[in-house]
Amino acid sequence: MVHKNVFKTRKWYGLALIAGLLLFQTACATASKQPAAHQESASAVAHEEKHWGYTGDVGPEYWYTLDPAYAIAKDGKAQSPINIVTGDLVPNDALQKPVLHYHETKFEVENNGHTIECLPIQDAENYITIDDQQYILQQFHFHAPSEHQIDGVYADMEVHLVHKDAQGNLAVVGILIREGQENALLEELFTKLPKEVTSEETLVHLEGLIDLSGLFTGNETMYRYDGSLTTPPCSEGVKWSVAGQSIELSTAQITAFKTLYTGNNRPVQNLYDRKVVLAGE
Numbered sequence: 001m002v003h004k005n006v007f008k009t010r011k012w013y014g015l016a017l018i019a020g021l022l023l024f025q026t027a028c029a030t031a032s033k034q035p036a037a038h039q040e041s042a043s044a045v046a047h048e049e050k051h052w053g054y055t056g057d058v059g060p061e062y063w064y065t066l067d068p069a070y071a072i073a074k075d076g077k078a079q080s081p082i083n084i085v086t087g088d089l090v091p092n093d094a095l096q097k098p099v100l101h102y103h104e105t106k107f108e109v110e111n112n113g114h115t116i117e118c119l120p121i122q123d124a125e126n127y128i129t130i131d132d133q134q135y136i137l138q139q140f141h142f143h144a145p146s147e148h149q150i151d152g153v154y155a156d157m158e159v160h161l162v163h164k165d166a167q168g169n170l171a172v173v174g175i176l177i178r179e180g181q182e183n184a185l186l187e188e189l190f191t192k193l194p195k196e197v198t199s200e201e202t203l204v205h206l207e208g209l210i211d212l213s214g215l216f217t218g219n220e221t222m223y224r225y226d227g228s229l230t231t232p233p234c235s236e237g238v239k240w241s242v243a244g245q246s247i248e249l250s251t252a253q254i255t256a257f258k259t260l261y262t263g264n265n266r267p268v269q270n271l272y273d274r275k276v277v278l279a280g281e
């Protein structure tokens with residue numbers, strides 16, 4: 001389904017098998033040329049991204065076969081996402097909740113063939129502080145259903161706010177999303193989701209400003225753990241903070257996203273010897 005949108009942009013449907021095959025290759029190349037933007041990483045990929053998806057022989061079970069650089073998807077012991085078992089949380093006041101510094105910001109919206117991703121037009125204004133380190137917002141994007149589970153349960157969707165420090169280390173904040181009230185903060189976004197894979201020229205520019213602090217109450221619990229990108233190359237060393245309380249989107253908003261992407265979630269990974277920390281204030 002990853003290439004559905006790419007296919008739609010092509011006009012050569014009725015052609016014979018050979019043409020179809022060429023078309024498929026073209027579509028793959030198009031998708032793989034997308035910047036490594038979706039990943040919780042902007043920095044992790046130096047070479048061209050291999051074609052990957054969420055189903056079939058390019059699905060999560062096979063990511064490690066697609067490129068030697070993806071080997072950690074199978075061999076890693078600190079992979080994401082995970083099932084967060086609230087009964088097993090370890091309170092640790094020394095590991096604090098991320099401190100949010102978000103402001104009203106203009107975003108442009110990309111459909112990168114794997115998700116819908118929003119990139120701040122001016123990105124130095126939005127950052128989080130975690131473990132006394134500043135991480136600047138790179139983008140936020142969505143998965144449906146959620147990638148993380150809480151006590152074994154998926155939510156309808158999940159949003160990932162991806163940040164990077166000056167050394168290129170990543171810190172991602174995840175919030176689970178449940179069906180409910182319309183989310184006014186994201187209203188314009190969810191009425192303008194780009195249906196086709198975008199190029200530089202077809203990025204959607206939102207007119208309104210979004211202050212991402214509106215996704216938080218400030219009182220939510222935060223679960224912290226050491227994990228990875230949830231997309232190839234699945235690099236580790238990512239500081240994860242997952243909010244303990246979900247936010248809501250309306251049925252129409254969730255449907256608008258799921259019409260484009262359903263099942264763009266990596267299955268939960270083994271925790272191994274990691275602990276999930278209930279972050280201190």
Ligand SMILES: [Zn+2]
Pocket residue numbers: 040141142143160230
């Ligand atoms: Zn993500």
